Structure formats: structure tokens, C-alpha cells
Amino acid sequence: MTATASTNSTSEASPLLPNIVSDIEYVNAVDGLTEDVKIPSPKHILWKVELVDRVFDDVNRATYPNPLSLKPNTPTSWFVDDDDLVAAKVNVAASDTDLDKGIKAEAYTLAGPRFDIAFDPKQCKAAVVTCGGLCPGLNTVVREIVMCLRRQYGVSTTYGIPSGYRGFKDPTTWIPLDEKVVRNFHNMGGSFLGSSRGGHDTKAIVDSLEKEGINLLFVTGGDGTVRGAALIADEVRNRGLEIAVAVIPKTIDNDIPLIDRTFGFESAVNAARQAIDVAVTEAEGFPYGLGIVKVMGRHSGFIAMHSTLGSRVVDLCLVPEVDFYLDGEGGIVDHLADRLLENGNAIVVVAEGAGQELMATMGSHGADEVDLSGNKLLDDVGPWLVKQLKPRLNEKLKGKTPYDDGVTCKYVDPSYMVRGIPPTTADNLFCTQLAHNAVHGAMAGMTSFLVGSVNTRECYLPIRLVANKQNVIDTAHQSLWEYVVFDTQQPSFAVENDCRDENDIITTASGGVIFRNSDDECSI
Numbered sequence: 001m002t003a004t005a006s007t008n009s010t011s012e013a014s015p016l017l018p019n020i021v022s023d024i025e026y027v028n029a030v031d032g033l034t035e036d037v038k039i040p041s042p043k044h045i046l047w048k049v050e051l052v053d054r055v056f057d058d059v060n061r062a063t064y065p066n067p068l069s070l071k072p073n074t075p076t077s078w079f080v081d082d083d084d085l086v087a088a089k090v091n092v093a094a095s096d097t098d099l100d101k102g103i104k105a106e107a108y109t110l111a112g113p114r115f116d117i118a119f120d121p122k123q124c125k126a127a128v129v130t131c132g133g134l135c136p137g138l139n140t141v142v143r144e145i146v147m148c149l150r151r152q153y154g155v156s157t158t159y160g161i162p163s164g165y166r167g168f169k170d171p172t173t174w175i176p177l178d179e180k181v182v183r184n185f186h187n188m189g190g191s192f193l194g195s196s197r198g199g200h201d202t203k204a205i206v207d208s209l210e211k212e213g214i215n216l217l218f219v220t221g222g223d224g225t226v227r228g229a230a231l232i233a234d235e236v237r238n239r240g241l242e243i244a245v246a247v248i249p250k251t252i253d254n255d256i257p258l259i260d261r262t263f264g265f266e267s268a269v270n271a272a273r274q275a276i277d278v279a280v281t282e283a284e285g286f287p288y289g290l291g292i293v294k295v296m297g298r299h300s301g302f303i304a305m306h307s308t309l310g311s312r313v314v315d316l317c318l319v320p321e322v323d324f325y326l327d328g329e330g331g332i333v334d335h336l337a338d339r340l341l342e343n344g345n346a347i348v349v350v351a352e353g354a355g356q357e358l359m360a361t362m363g364s365h366g367a368d369e370v371d372l373s374g375n376k377l378l379d380d381v382g383p384w385l386v387k388q389l390k391p392r393l394n395e396k397l398k399g400k401t402p403y404d405d406g407v408t409c410k411y412v413d414p415s416y417m418v419r420g421i422p423p424t425t426a427d428n429l430f431c432t433q434l435a436h437n438a439v440h441g442a443m444a445g446m447t448s449f450l451v452g453s454v455n456t457r458e459c460y461l462p463i464r465l466v467a468n469k470q471n472v473i474d475t476a477h478q479s480l481w482e483y484v485v486f487d488t489q490q491p492s493f494a495v496e497n498d499c500r501d502e503n504d505i506i507t508t509a510s511g512g513v514i515f516r517n518s519d520d521e522c523s524i
């Protein structure tokens with residue numbers, strides 16, 4: 001299929017109307033022969049472009065040439081235009097009977113350097129802050145923001161804000177960052193700047209930004225941090241300040257919606273995989289050994305799912321998105337008993353947020369306390385599983401094994417080990433891409449935006465699209481969760497979301513899904 005795009009726009013959201021010119025050619029996968037199949041060809045695609053805000057509303061305001069464009073032999077193909085788009089969904093049904101009426105497609109602005117920028121680099125001051133829990137790659141993001149600002153744009157002043165949002169209050173504690181300071185950051189775990197939960201005071205933060213003459217603010221953190229950045233951007237706009245606010249999303253849970261994945265996630269999965277290997281060694285070392293590994297994942301079980309698929313030795317994967325039960329036909333006790341009798345050992349991987357409702361119904365639910373970021377404190381599912389499974393499995397296996405010792409249970413909790421490590425090479429590269437594109441967007445005058453990968457392409461998303469929403473495992477469609485069920489042979493507790501309109505669902509490359517309308521009864 002060949003598409004030619006025109007830049008006809010309206011005064012509203014600048015929808016583009018590319019004309020689709022072609023028939024679709026199908027290749028027979030069995031014999032390799034080409035079959036010409038006539039299908040309805042859409043007259044046009046109507047793009048709904050989710051535009052990000054701009055620092056400067058005056059379109060006639062003077063701009064500056066991008067310093068990159070002034071360097072000798074810089075290819076023009078390195079630069080992107082604002083009408084370059086990334087499609088939110090890349091799969092459409094060729095047999096759709098409404099194709100002749102046109103396709104409505106949601107899209108985001110492609111990330112990358114622009115020919116013209118909104119700020120004078122010589123007059124710019126930048127600040128970068130890391131918030132929330134630690135994550136592999138935080139230091140790499142800080143390093144690459146500093147490097148991109150200095151080497152590509154000539155911005156010489158960048159401050160690191162210590163200890164998260166609370167560090168804004170006292171500018172005398174801000175840390176000047178240059179190439180020497182950040183040179184080896186990419187080899188370090190944790191956060192050189194320090195982090196914290198809570199401490200967000202919108203007025204005090206913007207007061208400090210205004211007083212110190214900051215033009216560019218780069219924020220990296222999870223869902224709570226994203227909400228805080230949105231408040232800062234709103235306050236900046238209300239005051240009429242010329243400050244760009246850019247967010248680089250961070251969470252090892254991979255629960256930021258719409259984007260393929262967050263940095264640090266792959267590093268955390270690799271570390272979780274090592275913990276599973278330890279559990280396997282322990283379980284295989286004793287008759288009827290049961291290894292239980294608890295990994296992070298409050299509301300989204302991506303670490304559990306991906307590490308399960310990466311190890312290929314797990315017999316049961318429990319995640320927050322899928323309720324389970326212990327006893328009876330199709331319960332996890334019967335499943336594990338079968339695997340123990342068949343293999344002599346079994347491995348369970350459980351996300352920290354799994355089984356919370358079941359624990360509550362069985363009387364082990366604690367008080368509804370929250371941490372400083374407003375996150376509800378969870379009951380500890382790992383020890384609870386050990387307590388519940390061991391006696392039940394001993395009863396199931398009684399008289400069926402040559403030993404009377406019963407099940408030997410080994411519990412492994414690598415929790416903080418998976419997030420305090422240095423990033424993998426792949427995560428370092430990903431952090432570099434995100435950081436540089438955040439700088440490109442901010443220098444172009446964009447604000448209140450998040451940079452992320454959608455369908456493997458870096459793009460800019462308005463913060464409002466992701467605030468107060470979560471990416472969760474897609475259990476209702478063909479996705480990675482299907483492979484988990486096939487590989488572990490565990491019972492499938494997932495239910496269909498039959499009342500969902502497919503147009504309200506956007507899936508991600510890491511096996512996630514977001515529902516645009518999260519208020520109805522089918523929401524996860």
C-alpha cells in the first residue's frame with residue numbers, strides 16, 4: 001500500500017488527509033504465490049493529531065536556527081517537521097466494510113530536532129530532576145540531557161535538582177552539571193541527584209524556576225511525577241512564564257500508558273530473570289521443591305510476565321490484572337500439585353500487586369495506608385502464598401510421593417535488587433534516545449509533553465493523555481499473556497472485555513493495553 005500525504009489543515013487540530021492510492025497485494029504463505037485480491041480501498045485517512053502545547057502562543061514570534069543545522073555536512077534528513085506523525089495503532093482490518101468511508105486514525109507528533117527552535121541557546125538555563133522510586137537508567141537520562149544541551153545546542157547552564165521535587169525549594173542546593181560531572185553517569189545505578197516521594201509544592205517550585213531564570217525543565221519519574229509535572233506546566237502557563245516542561249517517563253513497572261515501554265524496564269526484567277534462576281536451583285536441589293519469586297509490579301505485572309517468558313521454566317505466573325483462586329477445579333493448588341508430581345519441582349513468579357482482593361476476602365487485609373506519593377500500601381503476597389500453598393500442597397501430595405517430607409518451599413524476594421542496578425546496554429541506548437528527544441522538543445518550544453516510543457518510533461505526547469491512566473497487561477486479546485498461559489500451562493483466569501469497542505483500545509508492543517474510557521464497568 002502506498003500513501004501520499006498532503007498538509008491540508010484546518011484551523012482546529014490540524015488533521016492531515018493523506019490519500020491512499022493502491023490495491024492490497026496478499027502473498028500466499030504456503031506456496032509463495034502472489035494472489036491479487038480486490039478489497040475496498042479507503043478514500044482517505046483522517047488523522048486526529050494529539051498536539052502538544054507550546055510555550056509561545058504567538059506564531060509570528062521570532063525563532064532561532066537550530067545550531068545543528070549550522071554545522072558543516074549535517075544532513076537535512078536529520079530534521080523533522082511538525083506534520084510528521086506516528087500512528088497510535090498500526091493494525092487495521094483490510095476486510096472492514098467501512099474502509100470506503102475513510103479511516104479515523106489517532107497520531108502523535110514525531111520526535112526529533114527541528115530546523116527552527118524557540119529559545120536562544122545562549123540565554124537558556126535548564127534544570128533536571130529525578131523523582132519517585134529508583135530505576136536503572138536515571139543517571140543516563142541526566143547525562144544525556146546535559147550532553148545534548150551542551151554539545152548540540154550550546155546551552156551551558158544546567159542544574160541538577162537534589163532529592164526530587166522537594167529540592168526545588170532551596171536553589172542554593174542545586175548542583176551545576178557539566179560534561180565532566182556527568183561523564184560516567186551511564187555506568188551507575190541509582191540516582192546521583194537523589195530522589196524522593198512527595199514533597200511537591202507547585203507554587204514553591206515555579207517560584208524557584210522563575211527566580212533562577214530557568215527556561216527548560218526536564219522531569220523524570222512515574223505516574224505521580226507525571227501528574228506533578230502537569231501541575232507545574234499549568235502554573236507556568238497561568239503566570240505567563242516562558243518555561244518548557246518536558247517529561248521522560250520512568251518506572252520499572254512499565255505502567256505508563258500508550259508508549260511501548262519505559263526505560264529501566266528491560267534491566268529490571270533481566271535482574272528478575274536471575275532471581276528466577278536462583279529459585280530454580282533451590283527447587284531442583286530438594287525433593288518436591290517449590291520456588292516462589294516475588295517481583296515488583298503494583299498494578300501492572302509486566303516484570304512478572306516478561307521474566308516468566310524469558311526464563312521458560314516458570315509453572316505459574318500471577319499478576320495484578322488477573323484474579324486467581326487457590327482451591328477447587330482450575331485453582332492454582334491443583335495446577336502446582338500436578339507440576340510437582342510430574343517434574344519433581346515447580347516455580348511460581350508473582351507480582352507484588354497480585355492477589356490483593358483474595359487476601360482481603362481471607363482476612364489478611366491490612367489498613368488502607370498510603371505512602372508519601374499517595375500509593376496504597378499493599379499486603380505482602382509472597383509470604384502469604386508460602387503460608388497458603390505449603391499445607392495445601394502437602395495434603396494434595398500425601399501418599400503420592402516416595403518421601404514423607406512434603407513440599408520444600410524456597411522464597412526469593414529480589415524486590416529492590418531489580419531497580420538499583422546499572423542499566424543494560426540496550427536501556428542505556430534507549431535512555432539516550434529519550435533524553436535527546438526531550439531536549440529537541442523543549443528547544444523547539446514544546447511544553448507539557450512526554451517523550452516516549454510508540455510502535456518503535458519516538459514521539460511527543462501531551463501529558464494530559466497519560467496522567468491518571470495506567471498501562472496494564474492485555475489479557476483479552478492476542479498478546480504476550482497468551483504465551484504465558486501456553487508456556488506455563490496454568491489455568492486461564494482472564495475474562496473477555498466483551499462490552500469494549502475495539503476503537504477504544506490501544507495496545508502496546510510490550511503486551512499492554514489502555515482503555516481510553518476508564519470509567520465504565522469493564523475497566524481493569
